[in-house]
Amino acid sequence: MAKRALISVFDKTGIVDFAKALVSGGWEIISTGGTYKAFADAGLAVTEVTEVTGFPEIMDGRVKTLTPQIHAGLLARRDNAGDMKTIAGLDIETIDMVVVNLYPFFDKVADGSISFEDKMEFIDIGGPTMLRSASKNFKDVVVLCDPTDYETVLSELPQGVSLDTRKRLAGKVFNLTSAYDAAISRFLLEEEFPKYYNVSYKKAYDLRYGENPHQRAAYYVDTAEPGALRDFEQLNGKELSYNNLKDLEIAWRLTSEFDEPFCCALKHNTPCGAATGGDIFDAYQKAHRCDPVSIYGGIVGLNRTVDKRTAEVMNQLFLEIVAAPDFDEDALAVLRKKRNLRILRMKGKAVPSVGFAKVNGGLLVQTEDDRLFDGVKAVTKADYVGQYMNDIEFGMKVVKYVKSNAIVVVRNGATLGLGGGQVNRIWPTADALRRADMLCQEHPEIGGMTGAVMVSDAFFPFEDCVQEAHKYGVRMIVQPGGSNNDQRSVDECDKHDICMAMTKIRHFMH
Numbered sequence: 001m002a003k004r005a006l007i008s009v010f011d012k013t014g015i016v017d018f019a020k021a022l023v024s025g026g027w028e029i030i031s032t033g034g035t036y037k038a039f040a041d042a043g044l045a046v047t048e049v050t051e052v053t054g055f056p057e058i059m060d061g062r063v064k065t066l067t068p069q070i071h072a073g074l075l076a077r078r079d080n081a082g083d084m085k086t087i088a089g090l091d092i093e094t095i096d097m098v099v100v101n102l103y104p105f106f107d108k109v110a111d112g113s114i115s116f117e118d119k120m121e122f123i124d125i126g127g128p129t130m131l132r133s134a135s136k137n138f139k140d141v142v143v144l145c146d147p148t149d150y151e152t153v154l155s156e157l158p159q160g161v162s163l164d165t166r167k168r169l170a171g172k173v174f175n176l177t178s179a180y181d182a183a184i185s186r187f188l189l190e191e192e193f194p195k196y197y198n199v200s201y202k203k204a205y206d207l208r209y210g211e212n213p214h215q216r217a218a219y220y221v222d223t224a225e226p227g228a229l230r231d232f233e234q235l236n237g238k239e240l241s242y243n244n245l246k247d248l249e250i251a252w253r254l255t256s257e258f259d260e261p262f263c264c265a266l267k268h269n270t271p272c273g274a275a276t277g278g279d280i281f282d283a284y285q286k287a288h289r290c291d292p293v294s295i296y297g298g299i300v301g302l303n304r305t306v307d308k309r310t311a312e313v314m315n316q317l318f319l320e321i322v323a324a325p326d327f328d329e330d331a332l333a334v335l336r337k338k339r340n341l342r343i344l345r346m347k348g349k350a351v352p353s354v355g356f357a358k359v360n361g362g363l364l365v366q367t368e369d370d371r372l373f374d375g376v377k378a379v380t381k382a383d384y385v386g387q388y389m390n391d392i393e394f395g396m397k398v399v400k401y402v403k404s405n406a407i408v409v410v411r412n413g414a415t416l417g418l419g420g421g422q423v424n425r426i427w428p429t430a431d432a433l434r435r436a437d438m439l440c441q442e443h444p445e446i447g448g449m450t451g452a453v454m455v456s457d458a459f460f461p462f463e464d465c466v467q468e469a470h471k472y473g474v475r476m477i478v479q480p481g482g483s484n485n486d487q488r489s490v491d492e493c494d495k496h497d498i499c500m501a502m503t504k505i506r507h508f509m510h
Contacts, residue, residue, distance in 0.1 A: 005022055007035055032061075077139075097141065098134035142161050143166075145172060149172070186198065201221060205218070229248065233344070234344055237338075240342060248344070255303050257400075273288060273289070296317060299322075306322065311330070321342045324344075373504065380490055388476045400507045402457065405457065407433075412446070416440065417434070433449075433469060437472050457509070460479055474498065482504075
């Protein structure tokens with residue numbers, strides 16, 4: 001008796017040639033719907049699934065393979081006499097291969113142009129069920145859910161598909177269906193913290209290595225939710241690395257915070273310069289000015305189309321990545337002179353999302369840090385909040401993306417000094433202020449430290465940070481408050497006619 005293959009695919013890539021190879025090897029093909037038509041149009045002799053089930057497709061194809069004639073034929077264990085006797089008594093024949101890929105729910109779930117009801121219709125039921133049945137019985141049934149495996153199966157078919165290959169193919173099925181179910185679960189539940197935290201990610205590509213050359217790594221994209229790093233376009237340069245992608249995440253999140261022309265320079269996962277400007281060239285110049293040393297080998301994110309003038313000044317440096325919503329042709333011609341420079345066209349702003357971090361034996365899950373402040377109120381005798389509000393808001397947007405303990409000194413929509421990633425608050429405070437003062441001395445046009453704003457991501461536990469700010473003439477300090485020693489810092493500000501404002505919202509980023 002000829003072996004039988006049941007083929008029903010949404011993605012028909014290579015399927016006609018695959019079926020022709022099976023038929024030439026003596027296989028009988030069973031098929032459904034559009035796949036059946038594709039085979040018939042190609043002149044293949046195919047059995048329609050209704051001839052096997054003895055039952056018509058109903059409810060617009062919702063029910064066509066969910067029958068004992070299909071699933072008993074898949075699940076019957078060939079070495080189990082009871083199974084074989086049962087299906088023989090019911091006049092059911094075995095099915096020896098299943099080739100199925102699924103309705104494109106992954107693509108449709110994030111499509112904002114179609115309705116909830118339409119998305120529901122892209123949830124495949126019969127396909128996953130056949131795949132799972134065949135996979136459970138992989139010792140007797142070859143199961144394929146990925147067109148890239150057709151060639152492997154055809155090469156092994158003459159001598160019999162090996163058990164190792166069958167097992168691997170079955171594993172791929174459950175890998176797919178678990179991700180598919182996870183995407184559906186997230187779509188329907190819409191819960192931040194469901195009982196079971198299911199994730200659904202698809203491998204985009206392997207990476208050369210991880211954070212260090214001895215570590216293996218790959219990049220996966222979310223199958224169920226949109227995001228700026230899901231579908232950007234690379235226009236030039238080497239393949240992206242693990243560290244590139246981690247840095248790009250922070251650079252583009254910060255860039256997406258601003259509507260006015262803005263540039264972020266980033267190195268080792270923390271901003272080293274950030275600025276708004278009258279245009280994107282002006283914003284880049286100010287961001288570069290903040291730290292012309294650390295930007296070397298870093299990433300630049302810009303929220304406007306890059307023009308030739310901006311491209312020319314960026315090309316004076318070694319940069320790993322330039323990311324922007326677009327580039328004019330002259331700018332691309334300039335940037336492409338550097339063969340290895342990664343030029344990325346970002347297709348949208350970063351979107352809010354639940355974040356998670358793997359820990360040993362568990363997963364930490366949290367909502368987005370999406371509240372900038374809960375009011376900005378002066379708590380000192382001096383009140384300069386109104387005078388400095390633009391820079392207060394600018395500095396708070398930036399400080400969110402600096403590793404805690406984070407301090408950012410800003411003036412006129414540009415960072416002057418940044419400090420973070422230290423185990424106490426005074427060290428980054430001293431570092432940020434020192435660097436800001438040096439920059440003001442080098443560039444008198446900035447206007448000096450008395451007009452600067454110092455922003456902290458968390459409270460001051462002691463007076464020392466205020467004292468350090470006073471040394472450099474800073475008159476406006478912003479912090480969330482919440483320390484038992486808040487009053488000590490307020491009193492220290494009052495001694496020096498410094499305005500301290502509290503925001504009630506902390507911005508730790510570990």
